[in-house]
Amino acid sequence: MAPLVEVRDLSKVFPVANKYKIHAVEHVSLEVGHGETLAVVGESGCGKSTLAYLIIRLLKATGGQILLDGTDITGLKSRAMKEHRRKMQIIFQDPFASLDPRRSVGYSVKEPMQVHGTASADEQEEQVGALFERVGLERGHLRQYPHQFSGGQRQRICIARALALEPKLVIADESVSALDVSVQAQVINLMMELQNDMGLSFLFISHDLAVVERIAHRVAVMYLGQLVELGPRSAIFENPTHSYTKRLLDAVPIADPRQRRERPLLTGEIPSPRWGPGESPKLVTMQEIEPGHFVAEE
Amino acid sequence: MADVETTESDQSDAPDPRRHQPPPKYQGFKMFMRNRAAVFGAVLMIGILVVTYILPIFITDNKNEIIAEKHLAPGDEGAPLLGTDYLGRDVAIVVMNGGSTTLKVAGFAAILIVGIGASIGAAAGYYGGWVDSALMRFTEFFQVLPGLLFAIVIVALFSPTTLTIVLAIGLISWPGIARLTRGEFLRQKNLEYVKAATAIGASDRRIIIKTILPNTMPVIIVQSSLIMGAAILFEAGLAFLGLGDASNLSWGFYLGLNRASFLSNWWAVTFPGLMIFFTVLSLSLIGDGLQDAFNPKLRGR
Numbered sequence: 001m002a003p004l005v006e007v008r009d010l011s012k013v014f015p016v017a018n019k020y021k022i023h024a025v026e027h028v029s030l031e032v033g034h035g036e037t038l039a040v041v042g043e044s045g046c047g048k049s050t051l052a053y054l055i056i057r058l059l060k061a062t063g064g065q066i067l068l069d070g071t072d073i074t075g076l077k078s079r080a081m082k083e084h085r086r087k088m089q090i091i092f093q094d095p096f097a098s099l100d101p102r103r104s105v106g107y108s109v110k111e112p113m114q115v116h117g118t119a120s121a122d123e124q125e126e127q128v129g130a131l132f133e134r135v136g137l138e139r140g141h142l143r144q145y146p147h148q149f150s151g152g153q154r155q156r157i158c159i160a161r162a163l164a165l166e167p168k169l170v171i172a173d174e175s176v177s178a179l180d181v182s183v184q185a186q187v188i189n190l191m192m193e194l195q196n197d198m199g200l201s202f203l204f205i206s207h208d209l210a211v212v213e214r215i216a217h218r219v220a221v222m223y224l225g226q227l228v229e230l231g232p233r234s235a236i237f238e239n240p241t242h243s244y245t246k247r248l249l250d251a252v253p254i255a256d257p258r259q260r261r262e263r264p265l266l267t268g269e270i271p272s273p274r275w276g277p278g279e280s281p282k283l284v285t286m287q288e289i290e291p292g293h294f295v296a297e298e
Numbered sequence: 299m300a301d302v303e304t305t306e307s308d309q310s311d312a313p314d315p316r317r318h319q320p321p322p323k324y325q326g327f328k329m330f331m332r333n334r335a336a337v338f339g340a341v342l343m344i345g346i347l348v349v350t351y352i353l354p355i356f357i358t359d360n361k362n363e364i365i366a367e368k369h370l371a372p373g374d375e376g377a378p379l380l381g382t383d384y385l386g387r388d389v390a391i392v393v394m395n396g397g398s399t400t401l402k403v404a405g406f407a408a409i410l411i412v413g414i415g416a417s418i419g420a421a422a423g424y425y426g427g428w429v430d431s432a433l434m435r436f437t438e439f440f441q442v443l444p445g446l447l448f449a450i451v452i453v454a455l456f457s458p459t460t461l462t463i464v465l466a467i468g469l470i471s472w473p474g475i476a477r478l479t480r481g482e483f484l485r486q487k488n489l490e491y492v493k494a495a496t497a498i499g500a501s502d503r504r505i506i507i508k509t510i511l512p513n514t515m516p517v518i519i520v521q522s523s524l525i526m527g528a529a530i531l532f533e534a535g536l537a538f539l540g541l542g543d544a545s546n547l548s549w550g551f552y553l554g555l556n557r558a559s560f561l562s563n564w565w566a567v568t569f570p571g572l573m574i575f576f577t578v579l580s581l582s583l584i585g586d587g588l589q590d591a592f593n594p595k596l597r598g599r
Contacts, residue, residue: 094490
């Protein structure tokens with residue numbers, strides 16, 4: 001079966017002052033299978049959120065292709081794109097900013113259904129109630145406003161909104177990093193349950209490797225806009241091969257002070273993805289070192 | 299988290315108080331009531347509305363007619379409450395009747411200003427790029443026009459009627475609200491709830507009207523009350539210069555008519571002047587109070 005999402009050579013270049021350019025995403029190719037969770041990890045500024053926005057078409061790619069369920073959606077105009085938006089939804093990082101403060105949360109969850117005219121008003125009302133229960137909230141909360149909820153609750157509401165159109169792919173852009181750890185675990189459990197029940201695919205953008213280890217089937221490591229390693233979770237966590245992946249894993253704190261680190265911690269700033277006129281970043285090539293485990297040459 | 303409570307009982311995960319949060323029901327009203335100056339403004343406005351619209355109902359002979367000798371000071375024998383003007387009209391009656399003209403001009407001008415300004419600002423802020431540049435150059439053109447002169451030209455060209463006065467005030471006063479709306483749209487465009495609306499496939503029109511505009515309304519409403527005050531002053535200025543609707547004596551126009559005799563006949567200019575002063579004052583106090591009521595960040599200041 002063809003993968004749900006296939007991304008080929010996707011690039012995004014932002015022009016900045018004086019003909020300089022930010023190469024935020026450089027020739028990224030990856031795919032997300034049906035019912036699979038692909039985690040994209042990397043440090044701040046590596047382009048992982050840009051990648052998410054490109055795939056969900058909040059930003060326009062400057063190069064490459066995005067195939068959703070076999071259809072090329074890269075250059076679709078917003079009218080043609082509308083149909084495909086039903087298949088993918090996004091959950092943002094900041095649960096305080098991602099709900100309209102002047103609308104009841106019930107309205108926010110119902111809005112996608114209204115936009116797409118999925119059902120009659122009564123059915124929509126019923127579906128919203130069912131969604132609220134599905135994500136662990138009560139129907140009684142429908143008429144309340146976002147500021148009356150905690151961060152974890154709001155993120156549940158955002159999940160309900162994302163599910164309103166019964167999408168196949170949900171992009172979670174750092175969706176739990178703004179929550180404290182116990183709430184984080186609950187939201188992640190909810191996402192995993194939903195995946196089991198509904199066969200959702202997740203593109204899980206995160207910098208938190210502990211979370212990624214828990215939820216991901218496969219992991220893509222991004223550095224300066226490019227993928228440097230891509231493979232099954234076990235391969236990435238047990239056999240990290242690219243030096244950047246190793247350093248990223250080393251940066252996870254060890255809870256035992258007697259245990260010494262073998263390698264020094266990541267130091268210094270990452271290089272800037274800003275390039276002058278005529279300059280461009282060096283492209284890496286990926287090698288398959290074991291089935292499904294790709295590593296960039298160094 | 300199975301037992302879902304509101305934030306009060308969920309301290310560990312409480313929302314960040316620095317973020318913008320709309321007041322729960324009635325909290326805005328309470329904030330307004332706590333601002334004494336605003337309450338004073340509101341009471342003043344109610345008083346002005348009563349004098350303008352309700353009091354005339356109870357006055358049987360409510361016409362701007364000559365009723366006594368001219369130049370009778372208040373308190374003179376046979377003089378009405380506020381004296382008579384240069385024709386012998388009752389100043390109190392003329393002032394009372396003038397209110398509806400002044401308020402009508404100010405109200406329609408404010409609607410026109412908000413209509414033009416908010417539309418242009420919304421389009422510029424939302425679409426950005428060349429649309430923004432073009433609309434902002436257009437806005438700046440109107441901003442640098444000498445307002446009073448431009449209005450005088452328009453009104454003089456098309457005869458001074460209520461309509462032309464409203465149009466003239468509207469045409470020269472909208473840039474402020476356009477810039478304000480544009481700024482709000484620029485800010486909100488990058489917020490995640492607007493991105494979420496894009497991601498669900500909402501049209502630009504829907505996002506502008508149903509998502510961003512409702513969140514911009516508080517700012518626009520606050521500004522409208524100040525705009526009305528400015529429109530009243532503008533109308534008074536035009537009318538004082540003689541560019542008023544002669545069949546509907548507004549406060550400003552009446553003030554202008556009595557200009558020639560104001561040294562000997564102070565009451566005929568003072569009372570319409572005071573009405574203008576109190577109306578503008580009350581509108582700006584109300585605007586201030588609304589600002590507090592809508593903006594939780596300013597609370598407690």
